[in-house]
Amino acid sequence: MTSTSPVHGDLRAELETLTTEAFRPDLADVDRLPTLDIAHLMNSEDRSVPGAVAQHLPAIAAAIDAAAERMARGGRLIYAGAGTAGRLGVLDASECPPTFNTDPSQVVGLIAGGPSAFVNAVEGAEDSGELAASDLAGLGVGADDTVVGVSASGRTPYAVGAVRYARSRGALTVGLSCNENSPLAAAAEHGVEVVVGPELLSGSTRLKAGTAQKLVLNMISTITMIRLGKTYGNLMVDLRASNEKLRARSRRIVAYATGAGEEEVEAALKATEGEVKPAILTILAEVDAVTASRLLTEAQGHLRAALRAAP
Incomplete structure (x- = not known):
């Protein structure tokens, strides 16, 4: 005969009140279902x-x-x-x-x-x-x-x-x-x-x-x-380009944000040492990289605010 300590008994009683711990009798035979049926069940559950x-x-x-x-x-x-x-x-x-x-x-x-x-x-x-x-x-x-x-x-x-x-x-x-x-x-x-x-x-x-x-x-x-200004629209303009995939993404982001051609995008990213946000600012505000960096600092990193403040 086994006994349950008061601590374990209290914990078991507490768990039984939790929705996340509840037992569903309707799924008691789930292990007997075909794989596709189980997949449908899981997908249906996830949709909620x-x-x-x-x-x-x-x-x-x-x-x-x-x-x-x-x-x-x-x-x-x-x-x-x-x-x-x-x-x-x-x-x-x-x-x-x-x-x-x-x-x-x-x-x-x-x-x-x-x-x-x-x-x-x-x-x-x-x-x-x-x-x-x-x-x-x-x-x-x-x-x-x-x-x-x-x-x-x-x-x-x-x-x-x-x-x-x-x-x-x-x-x-x-x-x-x-x-x-x-x-x-x-x-x-x-x-x-x-x-x-x-x-x-x-x-x-x-x-x-x-x-x-x-x-x-x-x-x-x-x-x-x-x-916090980490995006410009739905673009990740504070992206850190740490590999070739992200460098390619950086080029696309600058192009999407500015409409600039490939050569202008490459030149802007080179001038800003690969940083996307100041590269966009150099193109849209027609400023150099140093000015772009200053404007962004003054705008606390918000690109739209920096564009409004640009000369």
Whole structure:
């Protein structure tokens, strides 16, 4: 006869209340279905995720505006989570430098257990709010920073602890989860609870919940960068051309933005040492590279503002 400790019993009871952990009897025989039928089921489930995200767009937009305001003052965007949620935060952060030419310290992903947890589970790491506080203290989190706690359940101690510590330091806090009335949303100034319902595989929150979190993190980073002037229209004008593919993309972006021919585009990029934004400015404003750089500095990197200020 086995016994259940009070702690384990409480945890089991708590998990049973979570939408993301719910069991779906209608899918009990999913393993007996043909592969194509399972694929149709998964695709049907996934189609519900954007609609669930859409219900929270006002809350997401408010969080983005608040984060962009702080980042414009020199603050950072910091994601904190465990497991899949932590990996998604690290992924989103790691894609900002090549996409928007941000310094790696501007958008940071923290995962419970450290970098090794990205590929290997670190037992017990997600259960420590103190570990999250220590990780954020190591970054010197302050009032100009934004900390986004990410947790499908909304109860992961690492994510909740990160938000609580960040808020105690005056940072802006966002809690992203996939269950209603979560401790994470309650701890944050901006709570975003995207309820996507039970998973195809009970409790496998890398599925719909992970997709929802990825969609929201895409919005947070992308729209924040748009607000910070990292784009010109829908062009990534702060692109860092670190390989031949990106160098080719840089040439196309300058051409799209200016309508200039190949020779003029090449000359502009050569004059600005491959930097897309000043290259566009040299062509559209008919200024030299030094002037373009100065105008962009004075406009805090916003290309449209620099064009308005050009002689």
